[in-house]
Amino acid sequence: MSILNKRLYNIIDKMADAIIPPGGAFESGAADVNVAEKLDEYIDRMDSVQFFLVKVIFYLFEYLPLITKFKRLTKMTTKERINYLKGWETSRFYYKRFLLMLPPRILIMMVFYKEKAVGKEIGYNPVPIDGEEGTNLPTA
Amino acid sequence: MLKTYKDITKDIIEHPDVCIIGSGAGGAVVADILCSAGVDVVMLEEGGYYTKDKYKEFNPVDSFKYLYRDYGATITYGNVNIIMPLGKAVGGTTVVNSATCFRTPDYVLEDWKTTYNVINASPKEMETYFQRVEKRIDVHEVTSDILGKNGLIFKKGADALGLSNGFLRHNIVGCKGHGRCTMGCPIDAKKGVHLNFIPSALKAGLRLYSDTRAEQLILKGKKIVEIKGKIINPNNRKEFFSISVKPKLLVLSAGAVYTPYLLKKNNINLSSHLGKHLTIHPAARVLGLFDELVEGYKGVPQGNYVDEWSEEGIMLEGIFTPPEIGLPIVSPIGYEGKELAMLFNNVSAFGVMVSDKYSSGKVLRGIDGMPIILYNFKDADKEKMIKGIAETARIYFAAGAKKVYLPIHGIESLESIDDIKKLYTHKIKANDIDMMAFHPLGTARMGEIPKHSVVNSFGKVHALENLFISDGSIFPSSLGVNPQITIMAFSMRNAEYIVNNKKRLLI
Numbered sequence: 045m046s047i048l049n050k051r052l053y054n055i056i057d058k059m060a061d062a063i064i065p066p067g068g069a070f071e072s073g074a075a076d077v078n079v080a081e082k083l084d085e086y087i088d089r090m091d092s093v094q095f096f097l098v099k100v101i102f103y104l105f106e107y108l109p110l111i112t113k114f115k116r117l118t119k120m121t122t123k124e125r126i127n128y129l130k131g132w133e134t135s136r137f138y139y140k141r142f143l144l145m146l147p148p149r150i151l152i153m154m155v156f157y158k159e160k161a162v163g164k165e166i167g168y169n170p171v172p173i174d175g176e177e178g179t180n181l182p183t184a
Numbered sequence: 185m186l187k188t189y190k191d192i193t194k195d196i197i198e199h200p201d202v203c204i205i206g207s208g209a210g211g212a213v214v215a216d217i218l219c220s221a222g223v224d225v226v227m228l229e230e231g232g233y234y235t236k237d238k239y240k241e242f243n244p245v246d247s248f249k250y251l252y253r254d255y256g257a258t259i260t261y262g263n264v265n266i267i268m269p270l271g272k273a274v275g276g277t278t279v280v281n282s283a284t285c286f287r288t289p290d291y292v293l294e295d296w297k298t299t300y301n302v303i304n305a306s307p308k309e310m311e312t313y314f315q316r317v318e319k320r321i322d323v324h325e326v327t328s329d330i331l332g333k334n335g336l337i338f339k340k341g342a343d344a345l346g347l348s349n350g351f352l353r354h355n356i357v358g359c360k361g362h363g364r365c366t367m368g369c370p371i372d373a374k375k376g377v378h379l380n381f382i383p384s385a386l387k388a389g390l391r392l393y394s395d396t397r398a399e400q401l402i403l404k405g406k407k408i409v410e411i412k413g414k415i416i417n418p419n420n421r422k423e424f425f426s427i428s429v430k431p432k433l434l435v436l437s438a439g440a441v442y443t444p445y446l447l448k449k450n451n452i453n454l455s456s457h458l459g460k461h462l463t464i465h466p467a468a469r470v471l472g473l474f475d476e477l478v479e480g481y482k483g484v485p486q487g488n489y490v491d492e493w494s495e496e497g498i499m500l501e502g503i504f505t506p507p508e509i510g511l512p513i514v515s516p517i518g519y520e521g522k523e524l525a526m527l528f529n530n531v532s533a534f535g536v537m538v539s540d541k542y543s544s545g546k547v548l549r550g551i552d553g554m555p556i557i558l559y560n561f562k563d564a565d566k567e568k569m570i571k572g573i574a575e576t577a578r579i580y581f582a583a584g585a586k587k588v589y590l591p592i593h594g595i596e597s598l599e600s601i602d603d604i605k606k607l608y609t610h611k612i613k614a615n616d617i618d619m620m621a622f623h624p625l626g627t628a629r630m631g632e633i634p635k636h637s638v639v640n641s642f643g644k645v646h647a648l649e650n651l652f653i654s655d656g657s658i659f660p661s662s663l664g665v666n667p668q669i670t671i672m673a674f675s676m677r678n679a680e681y682i683v684n685n686k687k688r689l690l691i
Binding site for chain 2: 070126129167
């Protein structure tokens with residue numbers, strides 16, 4: 045069941061495209077893994093306060109650039125978005141870095157790097173878990 | 185008997201001898217001791233019940249959704265904000281901790297006696313409890329065959345510098361180095377309390393309700409006479425049945441954040457010390473980049489330590505997480521971040537943990553079911569953190585690192601050992617350091633003098649007749665080491681006190 049609306053999907057996809065752009069050290073970018081859809085599934089157990097704050101942060105990133113860049117985040121080019129978000133990530137103002145930039149970065153990168161195909165691209169090679177039976181507790 | 189939300193078909197009413205809130209390191213031990221002594225016990229656990237079959241299905245990222253509060257993003261607020269992941273599941277944080285087992289340092293126990301008037305808890309008196317806990321949860325020293333390259337590389341550097349170091353003791357048996365201790369061990373090698381104390385208590389008659397949130401504590405005079413709660417479907421967060429427990433005695437084991445929060449939410453103000461004196465062991469991660477393959481996610485994530493500066497309150501302990509968890513925390517955005525991702529197999533990570541001797545915080549009532557946690561990181565502890573980070577960098581260069589990445593805004597990386605001096609010449613504020621914390625303690629501290637404590641030396645609340653607290657909130661000062669053995673040992677001792685005095689306490 046979807047809990048994010050279309051506008052948020054667009055904002056998240058565009059932010060993700062800047063946070064993990066295509067090309068560079070490896071080919072895949074956020075656009076290749078439907079980050080917004082994956083994030084929508086992932087945060088479905090969030091409580092109402094946390095969910096509200098996450099939405100507010102994404103909306104802030106969409107509209108705050110109007111003040112200094114005179115355009116919304118989703119209307120920027122990828123390069124412009126990367127530069128804009130980099131400014132937040134390296135800001136000397138602590139709350140810009142921690143409270144505003146860090147949460148979307150962590151959420152977007154988690155759902156991206158969670159993809160098996162992405163793991164393979166970066167050479168992630170974990171110890172395989174073999175199929176053993178679990179030891180269940182006695183239940184009612 | 186264990187009932188999850190799926191097993192509940194109507195409202196529940198219980199009249200046990202004892203109700204325990206919380207199934208983690210404290211609550212599980214108390215439950216087992218009491219049930220084994222024939223005491224009738226009901227336990228309420230807000231988190232869900234998961235087995236290793238479920239952990240196998242999880243991607244590590246999913247563990248934050250199912251096994252942690254707030255998706256692992258519980259935060260303290262102050263001069264620096266610190267992410268403090270808290271476990272929420274049957275077994276509590278023992279399901280998701282790094283399995284590290286330290287006894288309470290002797291000097292800490294002695295300080296509790298002399299400074300905080302804690303009785304019958306000398307190193308000699310606690311010895312039997314440490315031994316019994318360590319036997320129950322299978323504590324062994326980590327061996328080099330499962331340590332993994334991450335730990336071995338750091339050991340090489342520490343040995344080269346002649347620093348005191350060793351392998352950690354863990355509650356793990358049959359580890360195969362999956363590196364997922366903090367995400368639920370997929371083969372039950374890590375012996376959290378859900379694999380020993382809880383099954384034992386269930387066999388002895390414990391009635392455990394998971395997915396059950398205790399909300400109201402009804403006070404009548406000096407006794408808590410009822411606990412009301414809700415059964416919650418975790419998939420949609422809907423509350424669909426209620427539970428009422430009317431025990432003779434209540435044991436709170438919800439942890440140093442949620443124990444005081446539950447009391448404050450219900451306006452049960454036991455003491456001016458309730459919710460205060462929070463210590464958390466702030467920690468920071470340093471990465472070393474090597475030419476050789478490290479694959480730090482293979483092996484025990486936290487397998488060895490350097491205790492050269494432990495008397496100063498600085499411990500270095502290994503920590504490594506899979507890339508889907510590690511990269512979001514350390515990786516910058518954009519193409520630079522992707523370059524670091526491609527180097528992930530060549531990166532080693534080690535953690536600096538400081539004993540917060542000078543810093544402390546408090547737990548406030550908060551809003552809408554969420555406590556507000558305040559914490560200020562004082563300069564004296566910050567200096568220890570900086571020293572710890574500097575020494576970790578030095579060890580990495582001694583081990584052959586070609587670059588070291590730091591968790592410090594403004595000094596993100598070091599190219600050589602000479603660069604370390606930047607840590608002492610640059611002005612570093614507390615909020616320039618990216619930190620996390622994993623050991624909240626101290627918010628209902630113990631002691632024999634009611635004016636200076638919330639509970640007595642055995643966890644009994646001074647102000648009430650039938651309330652005990654048995655979790656990390658009772659420790660009067662920072663331990664400086666991982667706390668699970670201390671929590672279990674004191675809980676064992678407190679539970680035996682209840683059993684030995686049950687004629688008086690369970691009326």
